[in-house]
Amino acid sequence: MNSYTPLTPAAVAERVARGETNVVEHRTSRTLGEIVRANVFTRINLIYSILFLMILGTGYLIDGVFALLIVVNSVVGMVQEIRAKRTLDRLALLNRAPAQVLRSEGVVEVDAEEIVLDDIVQVGAGDQIPVDGEIVETLGLEVDESLLTGESEPVVGEVGALVMSGSFVAAGSAKLRATAVGEHAYASRLAREASSFRKPTSQLRQGIDRILVYVTWALIPVGILTIFNQIVVNDQSWPDAIRGLVAALVPMVPEGLVLMTSIAMAVGVIRLGRRQCLVQDLPAIEQLARVDVVCTDKTGTLTEDGMRVRAIDTPDADAGLVARVLATFGAAEGKPNASMTAILDAVDADPIETTANDRVLFRPQMGGRRHRPRRDVGARRT
Structure with a gap:
């Protein structure tokens, strides 16, 4: 029973x-919102945004063209990471194999999430x-x-x-x-x-961020002195003084260093992409450049989920009887594996009517492998 x-x-x-x-949330990387925030809300974008808002207050919009660097600096990182995320999301679908479930109406095949x-x-x-x-x-x-x-x-x-x-x-x-x-x-x-995201370590970006910290502190006294010189010494109006202030501060920000670093990493990502290599984040290029030894272990290969029988050789035997015997083996299986499923599809014969008193599992002994029965399979964890 x-x-x-x-x-x-x-x-x-x-x-x-x-x-x-x-149902499990399949998360292969950061969300779209996290990617946008990480690439937009950076220190250098904050500095340029403040300077751009100051220019907007003067009404001379043409002087705020430097704000386009905010867009370029943000887009370079976002495009690559979003592209990698979409590719990984598509690959994640390949592992969702259907399952066989026994319910009151019989055996049904459902998605694993059902x-x-x-x-x-x-x-x-x-x-x-x-x-x-x-x-x-x-x-x-x-x-x-x-x-x-x-x-x-x-x-x-x-x-x-x-x-x-x-x-x-x-x-x-x-x-x-x-x-x-x-x-x-x-x-x-x-x-x-x-799958919890850990921001990759980048010595280049850490060095640039350290420079930006120093620049940020330097902008404050330089800005005060510049605005004092524009208004008090040269007796300029506030709009002209602000324009002069921004013109003096913008060259102090090493945007070229930041942009060229991102572009160099992006070029490396493109070259790796031509070799069918997917890079999730730009600093991975820098980490790869610092690698001395790569250790790999081949544990399997990507193949089609299925098998097909090309031919069944039956020397000195009745081919029809062999087909029925094979069908009988398949009928005795509660859930045929891929090999038996391929055999059953190939023979297409009726099984022999038999009553099995006992079934013995074929188990090849390789390398003296021992099979240890355990009440709690999976209870021991590392």
Whole structure:
């Protein structure tokens, strides 16, 4: 007798109304508003904005052309970061694989975000576990938790054990009762911590900001002396005095240094983009220039999510019987993996009517690997 009860449509609707779904905010970087604020509200833009407002008060708008540097200085950084954000948002969609859920009307395929609390989720070899769950039924389940714990050895899951979202099914299949979904799932908590934005360190920008701090303090006495000279000594009117003040202060601001630094970084980003390299923030160019050794580890490759059978060789055997035997193997699987699914699509035969008294999971022993059953799969964390 099964120790679980599939949810009815009414129960699913009730949980959706309570917000107990697997919806997770996919945030790959800063929001659009944060990007705009970070590039617009800078020290040098603040200095030029104050000087531009002073010019506006005089009515001589032509003297405020220098304010265009505010636009250029802001746009250079924003364009690149927004472009990188959009690319990453599109890439994030590739990982949203559908899931098979057992409900009162039978097995249904839904998006991972449509899984609700207490749903019975079916997983098989090669699947990524979309929610935290308790195993309620298993057929030789082995879970690869290397993404969560760093352990490369698969762990055998038993009925009643807990598995965490983000881990993969290395072998076998199982049914899980969702115990934590959405933002409460373990993988979501990890992703939220990892995706928190940390402003990259740039020695060039730190040096420029330090110069701007000194310039800002120098502008105050220079401005006072200039306005005193314009009004008291030269007896100029206030509009002319303000124009002279701005004309004296604008060259003191090292806008050329800031602009040329941003342009140089932007050129580096463009050159990397031609080599199919995506840069999220301009200072990454500077960080890359300071790298002496790059260590990489190939753990996989991007391939099509599916397999196809090109041919089935049946020497000295009845091809029809072989097809039916293969179909029987597939029928015995609770959730066929990618290989078995491809075989079933290729054979297109009726399974042999048999009654299985027992099923033995094929498990290749490689390198003396041991399989350790554990009641709490995923309980040990680093």
